[in-house]
Amino acid sequence: QVQLVESGGGLVQPGGSLRLSCAASGSIFKIVKMGWYRQAPGKQRELVADITSGGSTTYADSVKGRFTISRDNAKNTMYLQMNNLKPEDTAVYYCNLVPARIGAWGQGTQVTVSS
Secondary structure, three states: OOEEEEEOEEEEOOOOOOEEEEOOOOOOOOOEEEEEEEEOOOOOOEEEEEEOOOOOOOOOOOOOEEEEEEEEEHEEEEEEEEEOOHHHHHHEEEEEEEOOOHOOOOOOOEEOOOO
């Protein structure tokens, strides 16, 4: 069973940047599709971006042009580069397979965008 651990969150001012990491307990090269999810206070958890084993990416409209998802199979790690952050990006960010596997949810990493 794949175990995923998120890191890299923090407090940042509007317009700032953060880079999130998702470290897997084992090889991710066999995972066809994985992605980043987020859940803001009072909101439903949503898929922000995903990436296939071949490198194809998809983004939610709200983050297009600002976020970039990538994966490094050699390091068994997935990343989310977040630029020009906005207050509405404030949420707990999680990584998981796509579709999500219930048993793979970790603690997430908090991203707070505030001045």
